[in-house]
Amino acid sequence: MAPQRMPVTVTVNGSDHHLLVEPRHTLLDTLREDLRLTGTKKVCDMGNCGACTVHVDGLAVYSCLTLAVETDGHEVRTIEGVAPPDGLDPVQEAFIRMDAFQCGFCTPGQIMSLRALLDGNDDPTDDDIQTAVSGNLCRCGAYRNILRAGRLAADLQRARRESEVAR
Ligand code: FES
């Protein structure tokens, strides 16, 4: 018997999607397999590593622990949706400038966690930054530069805001 599927309407990176998904299907698999948004990484698939972090209604969540049906009527943002049309998000720019990754596999999740932090607080303390990425494991041990990237991202974000206000 074909598995039962349920209708889900979800906004992903500003675009509405009408999907039919199995109730057991995770948001992570839906993003990667149905929507071909493969920037969100699948590593442990059990809530241990943070590589699959995305935003649901602005909150950072593990997409491997979120069912696709739970996102019906909600807004999802993935790593593909963070950059403005004309460049990089401050967090992305800071990761490059601070050399905050080696293999890069954990990086989309780290960036999404820091983006969620900076969306609500563009002057975070080191504790705020470390807490924001505390659910994101990096096997390469890039943590020191990830903290530096978090600090620089906040500086870049504030500078961009100030230059927009001055225009
Ligand atoms: S893949 Fe989701 S927490 Fe590791």
Ligand code: FES
């Ligand atoms: S950069 Fe390699 S796991 Fe984080």
